[in-house]
Amino acid sequence: MHRTFRATLAAPLVAVLLVGGLSGCHWFKKKNELYTQSAEARPLEVPPDLDRPAADKAMALPSVGTSSVTASAAVPAAVAPLGFNAAGDRDAVFAKVGDVLGATSGVQIASKAEILGTYDVDYMGAKFLVRVTKAGDGTYVSAVDPRGLPPSGEAAGKLIGLLKAAIAP
Numbered sequence: 001m002h003r004t005f006r007a008t009l010a011a012p013l014v015a016v017l018l019v020g021g022l023s024g025c026h027w028f029k030k031k032n033e034l035y036t037q038s039a040e041a042r043p044l045e046v047p048p049d050l051d052r053p054a055a056d057k058a059m060a061l062p063s064v065g066t067s068s069v070t071a072s073a074a075v076p077a078a079v080a081p082l083g084f085n086a087a088g089d090r091d092a093v094f095a096k097v098g099d100v101l102g103a104t105s106g107v108q109i110a111s112k113a114e115i116l117g118t119y120d121v122d123y124m125g126a127k128f129l130v131r132v133t134k135a136g137d138g139t140y141v142s143a144v145d146p147r148g149l150p151p152s153g154e155a156a157g158k159l160i161g162l163l164k165a166a167i168a169p
Helices: 002-022 090-103 154-167
Strands: 083-086 107-113 118-123 126-135 138-144
Touching: 083 154, 090 107, 090 118, 090 126, 090 138, 090 154, 118 154, 126 154, 138 154
Parallel strands: none
Antiparallel strands: 083 138, 107 118, 118 126, 126 138
């Protein structure tokens, strides 16, 4: 008796599941037409708090009486740019700088990048870059630390002085 009851109950249950499965997932179908469009055609939904810039103090203009800090004021006076102008093409001056660095006692060239115009040097225990850049009609030779700022200490100043004496007129 249990088998016939199970069979009678199982047959309609299988039929309902089969018909429901073949008809698609209409139980979960979205009725909104926006979901039938392609992603590019749908309107952009922006949260209400992101549709305009914030009007807090970050957007306020400074008052007239305040002082501003410029880039030159942010660098201490003791760390002024360290370099000199040299006449000639950048590539020619770069080669001359390499010759002088190679001939200078105590200078070790860790690497050089001709495209960037830099020598990575170690001199008197200090590590810094000697950079050769085009400046107007000539070239500018300078020393910078890995952050791009003028290096501290006397080693860079001494080496730039030697380079200036050998290269600049």
